[in-house]
Amino acid sequence: MLLRSIGKRNRERVGLVVALVAPINPDILKLLRETWKIHRNPKRVFSRPNGLPISENSLGKVIRAAREQCGFGCEFTSHVLRHSFATRLLEQGVPIETIQLLLGHGSRRSTQIYLHLTKPLQDDIRGRINTFINDLFTEGGSQ
Numbered sequence: 001m002l003l004r005s006i007g008k009r010n011r012e013r014v015g016l017v018v019a020l021v022a023p024i025n026p027d028i029l030k031l032l033r034e035t036w037k038i039h040r041n042p043k044r045v046f047s048r049p050n051g052l053p054i055s056e057n058s059l060g061k062v063i064r065a066a067r068e069q070c071g072f073g074c075e076f077t078s079h080v081l082r083h084s085f086a087t088r089l090l091e092q093g094v095p096i097e098t099i100q101l102l103l104g105h106g107s108r109r110s111t112q113i114y115l116h117l118t119k120p121l122q123d124d125i126r127g128r129i130n131t132f133i134n135d136l137f138t139e140g141g142s143q
Contacts, residue, residue: 032045039051046059059078063078082103082114083114083116086099086111086114086115087115087121089102090121091118091120091121091124096108096115099111099114099115
C-alpha cells in the first residue's frame, strides 16, 4: 500500500508522489488505479498516454489549476503541502523518525526544517509543561 517515487538526487521516496509523501489509503489507491488505466505504463502511475513521464511543467499547471479552483493564493505550492503534511503528523504525535522516513530524508536535520511550531503544537507543549509542574507539587514536590 505504498507508492515508490524517485526524488531529489535520484533518491527513492516511499508514499504518494509530488510533494505529499504519505501512505496510500484505499480511496486514493482506487483513484490511482483509474488514472493508471489511461496509459497502463508498467513503471509509472502518472504518465502521458504515450507512456512517457509527465513533465514538471505539466505537473505545475495541474497544481496551479487546482490552487485556483480552491481559491488559494499563489503562495500555496506543492512544497507547502509537504511542509503541512509533516507538521500535521507531528501534531498527531508521530515520531520525527517516522516523519523523516515518510519524507524520504537522509537526516533528521532535513526533516526538522519541514516542521513548524503551530498553535496546536504550542498549546500541547504548554499543557504538557503545566501537567509536569502540577505533578511535581501534587506528588510531594512542594514539601
